Amino acid sequence: MPDQVLDDISHRRYNPLTGSWLLVSPHRTKRPWQGQQEAPLKNVLPEYDPKCYLCPGNQRAQGDSNPLYENTFTFVNDYSAVKEQQQEYNPEIKRDDIAALLLQAQPVTGRCYVLTFSPKHDITLADMAASDILPVIQTWTRIYASHLSATHPLRAQADKTLSSIPANQDGEVDRPKNQLRYMQIFENKGAAMGCSNPHPHCQIWTTSTLPEEPGKELVQMAKYLSDNGRHLLADYVRLEVEKQERVVWQNDTFVVVCPWWAVWPFEVIIIAKRHVRALVDLTDEEQLHFAEAVQEVTRRYDNLFETSFPYSSGIHQAPLDCTEEEAETSWFHMHFYPPLLRSATVRKFLVGYELMAEPQRDITPEQAAARLRSCGGKLYRKLLK
Amino acid sequence: MPDQVLDDISHRRYNPLTGSWLLVSPHRTKRPWQGQQEAPLKNVLPEYDPKCYLCPGNQRAQGDSNPLYENTFTFVNDYSAVKEQQQEYNPEIKRDDIAALLLQAQPVTGRCYVLTFSPKHDITLADMAASDILPVIQTWTRIYASHLSATHPLRAQADKTLSSIPANQDGEVDRPKNQLRYMQIFENKGAAMGCSNPHPHCQIWTTSTLPEEPGKELVQMAKYLSDNGRHLLADYVRLEVEKQERVVWQNDTFVVVCPWWAVWPFEVIIIAKRHVRALVDLTDEEQLHFAEAVQEVTRRYDNLFETSFPYSSGIHQAPLDCTEEEAETSWFHMHFYPPLLRSATVRKFLVGYELMAEPQRDITPEQAAARLRSCGGKLYRKLLK
Ligand SMILES: O=P(O)(O)O[C@H]1O[C@H](CO)[C@@H](O)[C@H](O)[C@H]1O
Ligand SMILES: O=P(O)(O)O[C@H]1O[C@H](CO)[C@@H](O)[C@H](O)[C@H]1O
Numbered sequence: 001m002p003d004q005v006l007d008d009i010s011h012r013r014y015n016p017l018t019g020s021w022l023l024v025s026p027h028r029t030k031r032p033w034q035g036q037q038e039a040p041l042k043n044v045l046p047e048y049d050p051k052c053y054l055c056p057g058n059q060r061a062q063g064d065s066n067p068l069y070e071n072t073f074t075f076v077n078d079y080s081a082v083k084e085q086q087q088e089y090n091p092e093i094k095r096d097d098i099a100a101l102l103l104q105a106q107p108v109t110g111r112c113y114v115l116t117f118s119p120k121h122d123i124t125l126a127d128m129a130a131s132d133i134l135p136v137i138q139t140w141t142r143i144y145a146s147h148l149s150a151t152h153p154l155r156a157q158a159d160k161t162l163s164s165i166p167a168n169q170d171g172e173v174d175r176p177k178n179q180l181r182y183m184q185i186f187e188n189k190g191a192a193m194g195c196s197n198p199h200p201h202c203q204i205w206t207t208s209t210l211p212e213e214p215g216k217e218l219v220q221m222a223k224y225l226s227d228n229g230r231h232l233l234a235d236y237v238r239l240e241v242e243k244q245e246r247v248v249w250q251n252d253t254f255v256v257v258c259p260w261w262a263v264w265p266f267e268v269i270i271i272a273k274r275h276v277r278a279l280v281d282l283t284d285e286e287q288l289h290f291a292e293a294v295q296e297v298t299r300r301y302d303n304l305f306e307t308s309f310p311y312s313s314g315i316h317q318a319p320l321d322c323t324e325e326e327a328e329t330s331w332f333h334m335h336f337y338p339p340l341l342r343s344a345t346v347r348k349f350l351v352g353y354e355l356m357a358e359p360q361r362d363i364t365p366e367q368a369a370a371r372l373r374s375c376g377g378k379l380y381r382k383l384l385k
Numbered sequence: 386m387p388d389q390v391l392d393d394i395s396h397r398r399y400n401p402l403t404g405s406w407l408l409v410s411p412h413r414t415k416r417p418w419q420g421q422q423e424a425p426l427k428n429v430l431p432e433y434d435p436k437c438y439l440c441p442g443n444q445r446a447q448g449d450s451n452p453l454y455e456n457t458f459t460f461v462n463d464y465s466a467v468k469e470q471q472q473e474y475n476p477e478i479k480r481d482d483i484a485a486l487l488l489q490a491q492p493v494t495g496r497c498y499v500l501t502f503s504p505k506h507d508i509t510l511a512d513m514a515a516s517d518i519l520p521v522i523q524t525w526t527r528i529y530a531s532h533l534s535a536t537h538p539l540r541a542q543a544d545k546t547l548s549s550i551p552a553n554q555d556g557e558v559d560r561p562k563n564q565l566r567y568m569q570i571f572e573n574k575g576a577a578m579g580c581s582n583p584h585p586h587c588q589i590w591t592t593s594t595l596p597e598e599p600g601k602e603l604v605q606m607a608k609y610l611s612d613n614g615r616h617l618l619a620d621y622v623r624l625e626v627e628k629q630e631r632v633v634w635q636n637d638t639f640v641v642v643c644p645w646w647a648v649w650p651f652e653v654i655i656i657a658k659r660h661v662r663a664l665v666d667l668t669d670e671e672q673l674h675f676a677e678a679v680q681e682v683t684r685r686y687d688n689l690f691e692t693s694f695p696y697s698s699g700i701h702q703a704p705l706d707c708t709e710e711e712a713e714t715s716w717f718h719m720h721f722y723p724p725l726l727r728s729a730t731v732r733k734f735l736v737g738y739e740l741m742a743e744p745q746r747d748i749t750p751e752q753a754a755a756r757l758r759s760c761g762g763k764l765y766r767k768l769l770k
Contacts, residue, residue: 006490009471012594014489020597023466023493031464032446035581039421061417079416081408081738081745086394098620101613103645104399105391108408186737194734196420203737209397211742212405228486235483260488314741337740349579352571352588353466355722356699357596360466 007364015261016224016232018216022263022359029342029362037345038192038310045122045198054199056119071135074115074143074204082110082207084176110180110207115139117200124189124200124308126298126379133291138165140185140204140315141279141287147206147320148280149179153327154318158280180206182214182319190310192339192347202313206320214316222329233331237271246365248372249296253282253289256297258365258372264337265348265361266304266368268297276332278317296376297336303375307344312337392749400646401609401617403601407648407744414727414747422730423577423695430507430583439584441504456520459500459528459589467495467592469561495565495592500524502585509574509585509693511683511764518676523550525570525589525700526664526672532591532705533665534564538712539703543665565591567599567704575695577724577732587698591705599701607714618716622656631750633757634681638667638674641682643750643757650726650733650746651689651753653682654718661717663702681761682721688760692729697722 012021053060056068061078089107091100117125117136125133142165145158152158187202188195210218224232240247240257248256248268253276259269270293276282282290301309318330341348341362353360397406438445441453446463474492476485502510502521510518527550530543537543572587573580595603609617625632625642633641633653638661644654655678661667667675686694703715726733726747738745 003474003476003490005472005474009474010467010493010495011474011490012493016487016489021594023592023596024490025466028464028466033581035579036424036576079413081410081413082395087390089388089390089394089396091388098624101609102401102617102621102624104401105388105396105409108395108397110395182742184738184742186741188734188737191421194420194736196418205738205742207408209406211408212744213740213742224486232487236487239483239487312737312740314737316741335741349573351579352573352697352699353569353590355598355697356571356701356720357567357569357590357598359597 007366012358013261015259016236017220017261018213019220022261022361023353024361024364026362026364026367033342033346035349036347038340038347039345047120047122049121049199052121052197052199054114054116054197054201055121069116069119071119071132072115072117072139073119074113074139077112077114077203080110080112081205082108082112084109084111084178106209108207108209109178110205111176112206113143113204115143115202115204117202121199124298124302125294126302126308128295130288130291130295133294134288135166136202137279137282137287137291137294141165141282143204144183144185144279144317144320146175147180147183149321152321153324154278154280161280164284176206178208179321180208181321182207182210184211184214184314186312186314188312190308192310193312195310210319214319217316218319218326218329221331222325225329231275231329231331233271233333234275237273241273246369248300248369249293249376251289251292253286254293256293258369260365262365262368263350263359263361264339265341265363266301266338266372267365268336268372270294270297270334270336272332277327277330278332279315281332294334299379300372300375301336301338303377303380304371305340305344306380307340309338309340311339392751397743398646400644401621402605402646403598404605407646407746408738409746409749411747411749411752418727418731420734421732423725423732424730432505432507434506434584437506437582437584439499439501439582439586440506454501454504456504456517457500457502457524458504459498459524462497462499462588465495465497466590467493467497469494469496469563491594493592493594494563495590496561497591498528498589500528500587500589502587506584509683509687510679511687511693513680515673515676515680518679519673520551521587522664522667522672522676522679526550526667528589529568529570529664529702529705531560532565532568534706537706538709539663539665546665549669561591563593564706565593566706567592567595569596569599569699571697571699573697575693577695578697580695595704599704602701603704603711603714606716607710610714616660616716618656618718619660622658626658631754633685633754634678634761636674636677638671639678641678643754645750647750647753648735648744648746649722649724650748651686651723651757652750653721653757655679655682655721657717662712662715663717664700666717679719684764685757685760686721686723688762688765689756690725690729691765692725694723694725696724 010025059065145162148158183206185204221232246257254270256268256270313336315334317332318327339347395410444450530547533543568591570589606617631642639655641655698721700719702717703712724732
């Protein structure tokens with residue numbers, strides 16, 4: 001590695017996907033930790049919990065009952081952050097000049113889904129075989145496809161996919177009346193990442209606006225494409241596969257790397273090797289390859305500190321409503337942001353300096369990748385049955 | 386209030402200081418919470434803890450002993466994130482084209498201080514009278530002044546201040562050999578914000594680079610100034626003082642508001658009313674006014690849920706090494722980012738959607754301001770000793 005010196009010195013690294021810098025202080029892991037300890041999941045969970053609002057057959061907060069679903073189940077969040085219908089808001093009319101500059105607001109509508117990964121209350125993605133994760137990926141794909149605009153550049157592709165994917169139990173996944181702009185699929189796993197129910201599930205928030213992070217990435221990727229005539233993530237995948245310094249795992253379709261610009265201690269990104277613009281671009285075989293990648297990441301995470309590893313993850317892909325150019329610029333990838341740093345109970349806090357000045361990390365992404373490479377193999381615990 | 390509707394509907398608000406948007410979902414507080422509970426500080430702390438590395442007279446990690454200091458004490462962090470001396474790094478020489486674009490790094494040097502607020506182990510800023518907080522502000526001012534570049538536009542101002550401020554116990558606050566670019570003063574308070582020692586203290590990280598957040602703010606403020614011929618925060622203070630919708634408290638020199646664009650549930654910002662570029666611009670009287678503002682914020686925070694309220698706070702001001710224009714653009718302010726949302730034990734998690742898509746908040750800043758306005762008065766607990 002030409003830049004061995006980066007293992008020892010404080011330096012900044014540039015995130016070309018967001019256009020921002022972070023601080024890396026490799027020697028800092030030596031400091032003792034006397035602060036908060038994370039509570040590892042203590043009780044063994046039951047396979048079915050009569051009080052869980054996600055288990056099959058149970059009643060939810062607002063009275064609806066879950067079906068006796070067999071793999072995934074999707075429904076509209078009973079406490080959605082955005083809704084399809086709300087009062088109108090037209091700020092322009094009543095605003096003086098300075099307020100129009102400094103008190104800017106815009107209404108947001110949309111729909112939020114909850115999607116369970118399995119009827120079993122006591123498992124996680126790490127416990128599931130790739131073939132069990134496949135229905136999750138198919139459900140993501142079908143929901144994404146069914147929310148694309150009528151004139152979307154990927155519309156034909158989406159219709160083909162829709163007809164080939166088996167329907168799981170999806171509560172209310174009809175197309176919303178008003179076309180939405182972006183679909184954010186994400187999972188909060190573990191109490192440390194704000195998850196309030198251990199039943200394996202993710203969320204899908206679909207909004208009339210393009211959120212900040214995918215928005216920034218699209219701008220950066222478009223700029224790179226127009227400057228260099230090549231895709232940013234195509235170049236990045238090629239570079240990483242060639243250098244093998246930050247690669248954790250790969251198959252024919254995806255590579256898992258601790259990105260050069262990782263902020264979270266064991267942050268990884270799953271990137272498509274070919275130009276996949278969105279879930280609907282994946283072939284049947286590639287869907288399985290994606291399931292394998294998700295399996296590898298989550299199992300290695302759990303093996304690392306022999307614990308149910310907390311993280312937030314999220315997929316970035318083409319907007320639901322977009323131009324030909326935006327679709328072409330999009331490059332399918334999935335981020336994992338896990339907080340644990342040293343053990344099952346000691347996490348990294350992204351707080352004072354990180355919030356006020358700039359993100360700071362302690363181990364290098366190269367060190368993190370080496371650790372994750374070496375903890376493949378079977379899940380450290382028996383499959384919870 | 387003309388925009389009452391914003392109390393009910395999901396909307397985005399714009400942060401003109403950073404140029405980014407956040408999602409506000411006022412109805413979302415109704416959802417039940419079954420997730421992680423924060424552990425409130427259980428044990429009553431002793432006034433002096435023989436095992437604390439910040440208490441007067443005690444020994445620190447690398448062998449140094451603290452003096453028997455009387456108000457503040459400053460020393461170089463034994464586990465600094467950046468250091469003054471390190472190996473050289475010259476990436477340019479050995480880089481091919483794509484790596485130069487996608488694997489960018491730059492070395493960072495600097496110095497990190499720890500600064501205790503009081504010799505007493507068991508108090509916090511909320512327990513201290515404004516007159517006891519004044520020495521903290523004077524120490525911040527002296528450290529800032531002593532790190533300014535020789536040709537800094539505020540140099541004369543700094544020298545005047547240095548001669549008028551009484552010296553507290555400052556371990557190693559001599560001027561670093563190499564001029565540094567920015568000084569970030571910040572406090573992590575409480576275990577929930579990654580603080581590993583309850584002894585009241587803050588940190589000061591001083592770097593050869595301008596970090597992301599103050600950098601973004603300077604760009605945004607410069608743009609506003611050139612577009613409008615007025616300072617962004619001057620206009621904002623005027624607007625808020627006039628509207629009185631988000632103001633929590635004010636005196637002659639400072640206003641405390643829950644900003645229009647607040648992300649954290651009870652986020653506030655202390656903003657100078659006149660054009661203060663940095664700590665050294667404050668007169669003796671204004672320093673006391675600043676101490677009062679810090680006291681008001683921290684006491685109201687503790688009163689809100691009758692707990693020792695966790696937060697991260699930080700000061701943004703003119704860089705240590707800057708042009709006349711950058712100094713003129715700077716407008717002194719202090720951010721407070723507190724995580725608690727509903728009670729002493731239920732916090733807001735900024736996780737999946739927030740990290741992958743866009744920050745999301747549940748109560749409006751107007752609602753937060755109303756709550757903070759109404760919990761002034763004496764600290765809910767007796768002054769500890
Ligand atoms: O320096 P401390 O207090 O040990 O560490 C704390 O503050 C730092 C600066 O915000 C963070 O990087 C650490 O994650 C946090 O635990
Ligand atoms: O929707 P949930 O799981 O109740 O809530 C969790 O995820 C949301 C989206 O990241 C966050 O806004 C919440 O703070 C978090 O607790």
